[in-house]
Amino acid sequence: MSYQPINLAQKFGLFVEQWQPKVIAEMNDYQFKIVKLEGDFVWHDHQDTDETFIVLDGELRIDFRDGAVTLGAGEMFVVPKGVEHKPYAAKETKVMLIEPRGVKNTGHEGGERTAENDVWI
Numbered sequence: 001m002s003y004q005p006i007n008l009a010q011k012f013g014l015f016v017e018q019w020q021p022k023v024i025a026e027m028n029d030y031q032f033k034i035v036k037l038e039g040d041f042v043w044h045d046h047q048d049t050d051e052t053f054i055v056l057d058g059e060l061r062i063d064f065r066d067g068a069v070t071l072g073a074g075e076m077f078v079v080p081k082g083v084e085h086k087p088y089a090a091k092e093t094k095v096m097l098i099e100p101r102g103v104k105n106t107g108h109e110g111g112e113r114t115a116e117n118d119v120w121i
Contacts, residue, residue, distance in 0.1 A: 006024055008056065011034055011121055012036070012094055015121060016036075018037055019035065019036075019037060019113055019115065020115045020119070021034070021035040021097055022119055022120070023120045024120070029101050030098055030099065031097075031099060031118075032097075032098055033096065033099070034056075034094065034096050035094075035095050036094055037087060037095055038089050038092045038093065039088070039089065040086065041086055041087045042086065042109055043084055043086045043109070044084065044106045044108070044109040045081075045082055045083060046082070046099070046103060047081060047082055047107070047108070049081050049099060049100050050078050050079060050099075051079045051081075052076060052079075052098040053076060053077050053087070053095055053096075054075075054098070055071040055073050055075055055094075056073060056074075056095065057093065058089060058091060058092060059071065059072050059073075059090065059091075060087060060093050060095060061088045061089070062077060062079065062087050062088075063086045064083065064084065064085055065084055101118070102117060104117065
């Protein structure tokens with residue numbers, strides 16, 4: 001076994017596309033994904049799981065039907081399962097997501113923003 005740390009800056013340097021989460025590690029059935037976000041996403045929910053957002057660089061607003069939360073670098077928020085939400089970033093923001101393996105980024109909404117699952121970098 002090789003004991004090597006995962007360098008987040010190096011991993012973020014491997015891709016340019018936005019709204020396309022990349023898996024960098026797994027722990028049990030959970031995946032750690034990094035993603036670059038800019039602009040508006042789609043309203044969606046995840047009926048069977050919570051979703052964790054950790055902002056590494058930039059600022060992310062997560063809109064809810066009854067309010068919003070804004071996260072800066074070094075902050076995190078857990079969206080409870082079944083809660084409809086819509087992420088938004090005014091400028092490119094780097095985020096880590098923690099969620100179970102196989103979760104679609106758009107929930108059951110689908111559409112052009114749906115990313116391919118289990119893409120490792």
